[in-house]
Amino acid sequence: MRISGPIAYIILYAALYAAFGVASPFWPKFFESKALSSQQIGLILAAALSMRLVAGPLVGLLADYMGSLRLVLATCIAVAAGAAVTFIWADAFWLFLAIALIQAAALAPTTSIADALSVNSAKPQIAGRPFEYGRIRGSASAAFVLGTLTVGQLISPADLEPIIWLNMVLLMISAGATALVPAVAIQSGPPPSARPVLVRVLELLKLPRFRILILVSALVYGSHAMHDAFAVIRWSDAGISTSSISILWSEAVAAEVIVFFLVGPALLDRFGARGAAALAAAAGIIRWSIAGVTTSVLLLSIIQPLHGLTFALLHLACMRMMGALVPATLSATAQALYAFGAGFVTAALTLLSGVLYARYGGGAFVPMAVLCGFALPLAWFGFADRRHRSMGS
Structure with missing residues (x-):
């Protein structure tokens, strides 16, 4: 039985992001249950982040070099699933660190390669009716939340192993789902393997609009660093209850799903990529400016x-x-360069956030608004979707 492209991508994305949802919020707690110290847990997480920054672009290059995105994606997911299971038998810090690095390297390119497949399949020039990428990505965000909620009902402080097994099963489902998604149609021309890696990277970086895309996304995504690292601490210190904090956090995730499914595609059709990117940057200016001056639950x-x-x-x-x-x-x-740019800037700003928050408290959110302010004109003058390609790239 042949499964249509959109359904196949929903299966792939939902299983992959559900696997993220059942594990990523709980890895620190799992490591703590294995008698690792806070310093050791921090080292594992930081090392895994560094590995993802390096492995993502390298494996993305390999996928293009081989011309087989689905095979590389399936292999990476399968390796990550195998690494997850080995956490069960780890009994020393260095083993946990080694396994975490292997899994981080395997998972790093998965979302980028999946996006490369789905974005190309959604192009109108591909045979068949194109689908809306936003709805595929929205199903992923919803699956992440569902995975987190589900595993929360299965684990206890004394038994965190369901995290491992559920993560492994979902990853294997997503690896299998790669066989269902359609192959990307590649136009005839010189095979990518005939060109050195550096040449292919330079081909992308020579495109002014691509450089602007990387810069704008890094600035706006990176501006979330202060919020992700210190919003809960700031709200807790202000006396906001844990239940209210949970609701506030859930609001953001729910809005993400709604935009991916409904609002985002409509805004893109109405304003194009340029208008949508500028609106996102403007929203960041407003969001971080207000977050820096209030802890009112209503606001x-x-x-x-x-x-x-x-x-x-x-x-x-x-x-x-x-x-x-x-x-x-x-x-x-x-896609790998796109993820690397955002990840590198986010990591750097996360480190800087600690210094800024210790010195300025809520005022540390203001620099995040400034970053979005820099991104706004870049987005307006530098972005263009397929309707504006004639403007130059």
Whole structure:
């Protein structure tokens, strides 16, 4: 039985992001249950982040070099699933660190390669009726939340192993789902393997609009670093209850899903990638400016849904622009560079956030608004979707 492209991608994305949802929020607690110290847990997480930054672009290049995105994606997911299971038998810090690095390297390119496949399949020039990428990505966000909620009912402080097994099963399902998604049609021309890796990277970086896309996404996504690291601490210190904090956090995720499914595609069709990216940057200016001066639950509940714009809408705009700008033969490399830019800036700003928050408290959110302020004109003058390709790239 042949499964249609959109359904196949929903299965792939839902299983992959559900696997993230059941594990990523709980890895620190799992490591703690294995008698690792806070310093050791921090080292594992930091090392895994560094590994993802390195492995993502390299494996993306390999996928384009081989011309087989689905095979590389399936292999990476399967290796990550195998690594997850080995956590059960680890009994020393260095074993946990080694396994975490292997899994981080395997998982790093998965979302980028999946996006490369789906964005190219959604292009109108591909045979068959194109589908809306936003709805595919929205199913992923919903699956992440569902995975987190589900595993929360299965684990206890004395038994965290369901995290491992559920993560492994979902990863294997997503690995199998790669066989269901359609192969990307690549136009005839010189095989990508005939060109050195550096040449192919330079091909992308020579595109002014691609460089702007990387810069804008890094600035706006990176501006979330202060919120992700210190918002809960700031709210807790202000006396906001844990239940209210949970609701505030859930608001942001719910807004992300709604934008991916409904609002985002409509805004993209109405304003194009340029208008959508500029709106996302403007939303970041508003969001972080208000977050820096108030801990009112009412005001926070109003600005938290802006996450749907500052993350989901910008991601949709970037994917729309990527689909119009990047050749299929370089799609995995482009997605990996996109993820690397955002990840590198986010990591750097996360480190800086600790210093800023210790010195300025809520005022440390203001520099995050400034970053979005820099991104706004870049997005307006530098972004263009397929309707504006004649403007130059």
